[in-house]
Amino acid sequence: ESPYDNYPNLDVINSYLADVARQYPDRATLVSGGNTFEGRPINYLKISTTNFEDESKPVIFIDAGIHAREWISPPTVTWAIHKLLENVTEPDLLERFDWILLPVVNPDGYEFTFTTTRFWRKTRSTDQSPISNSCPGVDGNRNYDFFWNTVGTSNDPCSDIFAGSRPFSEIETRVVQGILQENLHRLALYLTMHSYGSLILYPWGHDGSLSNNAFALHVVGVAMADAIAAHALPFFPRYVVGNAVLAIGYAASGAAEDYAHLIGVPLSYTYELPGLAGGLNGFHLDPIYIEQVCRETWEGIVVGARRAGDLF
Ligand code: 0X9
Numbered sequence: 274e275s276p277y278d279n280y281p282n283l284d285v286i287n288s289y290l291a292d293v294a295r296q297y298p299d300r301a302t303l304v305s306g307g308n309t310f311e312g313r314p315i316n317y318l319k320i321s322t323t324n325f326e327d328e329s330k331p332v333i334f335i336d337a338g339i340h341a342r343e344w345i346s347p348p349t350v351t352w353a354i355h356k357l358l359e360n361v362t363e364p365d366l367l368e369r370f371d372w373i374l375l376p377v378v379n380p381d382g383y384e385f386t387f388t389t390t391r392f393w394r395k396t397r398s399t400d401q402s403p404i405s406n407s408c409p410g411v412d413g414n415r416n417y418d419f420f421w422n423t424v425g426t427s428n429d430p431c432s433d434i435f436a437g438s439r440p441f442s443e444i445e446t447r448v449v450q451g452i453l454q455e456n457l458h459r460l461a462l463y464l465t466m467h468s469y470g471s472l473i474l475y476p477w478g479h480d481g482s483l484s485n486n487a488f489a490l491h492v493v494g495v496a497m498a499d500a501i502a503a504h505a506l507p508f509f510p511r512y513v514v515g516n517a518v519l520a521i522g523y524a525a526s527g528a529a530e531d532y533a534h535l536i537g538v539p540l541s542y543t544y545e546l547p548g549l550a551g552g553l554n555g556f557h558l559d560p561i562y563i564e565q566v567c568r569e570t571w572e573g574i575v576v577g578a579r580r581a582g583d584l585f
């Protein structure tokens with residue numbers, strides 16, 4: 274029996290963050306990035322073997338859970354925390370980088386998927402208007418200031434891809450923006466964890482064009498996918514690595530990995546973790562595979578971090 278046998282609710286994740294921060298006070302600092310519309314803290318860990326505030330090492334930032342229903346994503350980030358603090362098999366990664374690990378960007382939505390509506394995607398905010406009161410929530414991955422609300426988005430608050438009233442209308446995206454901006458000069462790698470589809474996606478996601486760093490983005494993406502494949506179960510689909518539009522088949526503006534790359538993060542990816550099913554079922558990967566996906570995803574993170582460090 275392992276804590277990774279079932280999907281953790283928000284309290285379990287927040288308790289874990291608090292516990293490891295207490296257990297490893299010289300390496301881990303728990304930060305509350307801000308309070309959501311419903312008043313929940315957006316918690317993350319800063320991990321450093323020296324002093325994070327010295328700003329002496331490259332930073333790797335990984336977030337998950339911006340889309341509430343994509344339940345396999347937060348455990349991949351708590352697993353990374355586990356591997357950096359509790360079961361250190363890659364000490365080089367701990368020494369070489371400072372880490373920011375944010376398992377649940379959207380705690381209001383995440384909690385809502387446990388209590389009320391399993392396949393809720395968005396945040397839970399409303400403005401005062403009647404329409405928004407009857408249709409709460411913004412798609413966090415359409416809310417970043419990257420060609421905001423131009424393609425693959427909606428102005429309708431009732432839509433699952435509602436871009437919000439303006440870029441960064443949501444505290445959830447402002448917290449991620451703040452982390453990216455504060456650490457911009459030393460961010461070597463940004464990963465934002467989603468599901469599903471077994472894809473590693475890189476910019477640009479609004480029109481399918483390639484950034485000046487596309488060659489490195491592709492090579493490091495393939496290295497991560499190879500590492501995952503070497504540790505995956507035989508019947509798991511092989512990750513496809515590519516430009517976000519080409520690999521997933523649609524364009525969408527206002528996404529996190531595009532915004533991070535736009536402002537200067539050289540290696541920025543969206544992971545679409547395995548679903549092993551179609552339709553909404555893909556968002557509910559059988560819990561027997563949680564630990565497997567966490568283990569193989571960690572192998573991708575390890576290789577991505579080392580490559581990012583070499584290129585930085
Ligand atoms: O549509 C999304 O936000 C992501 N897929 S999901 O099924 N998890 O919702 C894909 C985002 C891809 N990245 C960009 N379009 N930049």
Ligand code: ZN
Nearest residue numbers: 340343467468
């Ligand atoms: Zn998603």
